[in-house]
Amino acid sequence: MSNNNKLSRFDELIRKSGxxxxxxxxxxxxSFLLHRASNIGGDxxxxxxxxxxxxxxxxxxxAVEFTKQHEILHKxxxxxxxxxxxxxxxxxxYLCKKTIFGHITKYANENGFSSVFDxxxxxxxxxxxxxxKALHELNIISPLAEAGMTKKDIRKYAKKVxxxxxxxxxxxxxxxxxxxxxxxxxxxxxxITKSEAVLFDxxxxxxxxxxxxxVARVECIQGYMKKLISDPDREKIxxxxxxxxxxxxxxxxxxxxxGSMDIPFNKFNNNDK
Numbered sequence: 001m002s003n004n005n006k007l008s009r010f011d012e013l014i015r016k017s018g019x020x021x022x023x024x025x026x027x028x029x030x031s032f033l034l035h036r037a038s039n040i041g042g043d044x045x046x047x048x049x050x051x052x053x054x055x056x057x058x059x060x061x062x063a064v065e066f067t068k069q070h071e072i073l074h075k076x077x078x079x080x081x082x083x084x085x086x087x088x089x090x091x092x093x094y095l096c097k098k099t100i101f102g103h104i105t106k107y108a109n110e111n112g113f114s115s116v117f118d119x120x121x122x123x124x125x126x127x128x129x130x131x132x133k134a135l136h137e138l139n140i141i142s143p144l145a146e147a148g149m150t151k152k153d154i155r156k157y158a159k160k161v162x163x164x165x166x167x168x169x170x171x172x173x174x175x176x177x178x179x180x181x182x183x184x185x186x187x188x189x190x191x192i193t194k195s196e197a198v199l200f201d202x203x204x205x206x207x208x209x210x211x212x213x214x215v216a217r218v219e220c221i222q223g224y225m226k227k228l229i230s231d232p233d234r235e236k237i238x239x240x241x242x243x244x245x246x247x248x249x250x251x252x253x254x255x256x257x258x259g260s261m262d263i264p265f266n267k268f269n270n271n272d273k
Contacts, residue, residue, distance in 0.1 A: 010147035020115040021108040026063030029119035031165045032158045046073045050100045054174045097131035122150045169206025194244035214247035219256040
């Protein structure tokens with residue numbers, strides 16, 4: 001499908017949706033979805049952000065700023081860490097999505113919104129994403145995915161209409177930085193948040209700090225690894241990350257890759273020399 005056909009299909013889904021609540025994280029996909037839907041649907045559209053302790057506070061701040069800038073109705077729902085994901089189980093994405101979108105659906109039903117949209121795109125449905133199962137169970141509509149719009153398409157159109165978020169690095173919940181079967185505590189979340197803020201403020205947006213006990217494993221996005229190694233402020237960056245509560249700071253030589261905490265370490269053959 002051509003890009004123009006994708007956009008036409010996307011617009012058609014928006015127009016026939018009626019009053020719609022849009023799950024809004026502040027990321028590229030949901031920002032583009034919300035902006036275009038608002039331009040088409042006007043006051044029939046509301047942005048709903050579910051704020052939890054394991055979501056980046058920077059993302060929530062960005063979401064608030066975006067809706068203010070574009071004069072879009074915005075509802076924030078604050079919830080604690082759900083009990084069923086407190087110990088970061090392997091199926092946490094499914095359980096988390098079910099909880100978060102359960103709150104959004106409840107808000108939509110109670111306030112006369114007939115549809116709930118999310119920012120899942122055409123690339124996401126080609127990957128293993130357990131959370132998508134929860135979306136299907138709750139009848140959440142993913143117009144970007146239905147129209148076949150990829151991340152590349154979305155960034156292109158966001159740039160075309162001068163949305164500042166078009167080049168924003170992908171973000172994810174902070175639990176993706178923590179090993180499975182580990183209790184999610186305020187201290188751990190604070191260590192990750194402060195450490196990633198240090199990297200962001202030092203010119204390395206999109207970097208991840210994966211936690212392994214008292215070791216911070218830093219994953220940089222493409223192009224940043226060499227820069228970070230030779231950064232004249234590297235020692236200062238390390239010091240500030242240690243101040244957040246880590247004893248050691250390591251740089252992952254593979255760089256950033258999605259879901260690296262879900263990948264078991266390779267078991268090498270002991271006969272290999």
